[in-house]
Amino acid sequence: MSPSSSTSESSDTPDLGGLGEFGLIARVTRDRPPSASTLLGPGDDAAVVAQPDGRVVACVDVLVEGVHFRLDWSRPEDVGRKVVAANLADVAAMGAAPTGLLVGLVAPADTPVATLEGLADGMWAEAQVVGVGLVGGDVAAGPALMISVTALGTLEGREAVLRSGARPGDQVAVCGRLGWAAAGLAVLTRGFRSPGTVVGAHRAPEPPYAAGPAAALAGATAMIDVSDGLLADLGHVAEASGVGISLERKAFEVPERLVEVGAALGVDPMEWVLTGGEDHALAATFPAGAALPEGFTPIGLVVEGSGVTVDGEEYAGGGGWEHFTPSQHSGGTLAP
Amino acid sequence: MSPSSSTSESSDTPDLGGLGEFGLIARVTRDRPPSASTLLGPGDDAAVVAQPDGRVVACVDVLVEGVHFRLDWSRPEDVGRKVVAANLADVAAMGAAPTGLLVGLVAPADTPVATLEGLADGMWAEAQVVGVGLVGGDVAAGPALMISVTALGTLEGREAVLRSGARPGDQVAVCGRLGWAAAGLAVLTRGFRSPGTVVGAHRAPEPPYAAGPAAALAGATAMIDVSDGLLADLGHVAEASGVGISLERKAFEVPERLVEVGAALGVDPMEWVLTGGEDHALAATFPAGAALPEGFTPIGLVVEGSGVTVDGEEYAGGGGWEHFTPSQHSGGTLAP
Structure with a gap:
């Protein structure tokens, strides 16, 4: 259309x-x-995706350059992986398996094509981890790079695992990494680029996608994807379920690498484990006595009451990220 | 979470x-x-929407403030209606009926809450036109107002009507308004605010949603939503189908109101009818002899060859909008 x-x-x-x-x-x-x-993939007015059980699970995540990612800290491929991973983790947290992805992209006209190809390569690579395709999208000019990804999924005939199903007496368990992405962001924020394991965890998380359906099959009563921080996200479960959640600090084995990075930066690594988002671990509750699926570690119990405690006390650290609140925008850091 | x-x-x-x-x-x-x-509506990691025939139709549209809309030209309610309408029209163009919507919103922290409530009201109002809900979304801070809407739909057991099914001999027909939104934008661009009918058509289109499934039931061989302009969008059908499309100028009855506005602005209103996007009319092809569904007007024929002609000649006017091309950004106008 253009010369x-x-x-x-x-x-x-x-x-x-x-x-x-x-x-x-x-x-x-x-x-x-x-x-x-x-x-039916890209190229028509809309895509068509199989949803064999007659329902579709759907969610959307938005990432904005400078707010959620920086292209001097992450390669475009990493950003593409990250936005897709965040969204696929939401599907997993319903106990569902993904079926397709759609992308809404806004970019300035002077964005290098290589950046956009890198983004697309990263999105496709993460989609391939779970065997789905990018089935459609829209591209528009705008003042900054913004990526909106919609993920579709199937419950495969099961009921969705909601945030609201936790009951007193249930076990609380988690599958996947905690605190790695937060440690990586802390490293980057202070001007360092290593160690690569934590920086890589910030750049592109590796959510335990298959653990979502596995938890549903094991009878999970509630589940959430840890995107804002374990305490904040379990707080959402507690609120939605009308219960309290009691965690035990000794249940968490802080990885050696996080201990080292914490020592180097003067940060208690438990802070990252309990309040760091973006690793997209899955936190779930299971009936007392139920065998936990492979990969899940017990970390506490559902109790009568409200809120989330650690060793019986409210945790003194931060409570997760919320967009637009002034306190979030003074630290020069990034949103989950 | 914030004080x-x-x-x-x-x-x-x-x-x-x-x-x-x-x-x-x-x-x-x-x-x-x-x-x-x-x-399952908003409030969990993802929504769940019924898709009774085991498939979901899905598409995404992105609108950016200053690129697709101006809040001094449109109320937030209009913008909300418009982004949802654009997306629902894509679902209709597959021959499908909508089942749900998801929204990804980016907004600066100083955006008035009233603006966002207006946007949401407009989105819900348009969703109500077709009886669906906003089932989920994500909100993030960013440098500009950007709205990404995903629409889901059901084919109700039918095959999707693609862009690629037009065959020589088919009738070409259109349902819905053509040129009204373009006339409205021309009025606004020149500093006027009336007549209200055309300005209103720019602010919030009224696509003929039900005509999509009706066309599918009537045997439509190809269909597209007119978002970039009739000639441009029929060009997409011609290219995807490997055919030519021959339109007859006399088949178009230019509405009196567009004639008046054209006379006032010194513009041939046929230009708006043939190249103006954003009214989200549905253009479709039907087998020779098939009865056209209510609301469709015949405008030409599918022929051997390629491209779209008007009275046998290539139309001299513009060929529709493409984002990021320099020629589109010199006129101080808006993208469809």
């Missing part, structure tokens, strides 16, 4: 303004692997 | 920074009407 479309590919450093909307879409959708659940 | 959350509601002119993320979500999801297809 520049035909010439941009020969430019040395093509940007989005040169490639154009349709050129970009063609580039980032070309030669991608097929997915069994994608009945 | 300011509890006090913000008493402020005279509350903004998002005062209300906070969770406060906003509570405000805009409170007391909304139920929808039959919403099995």
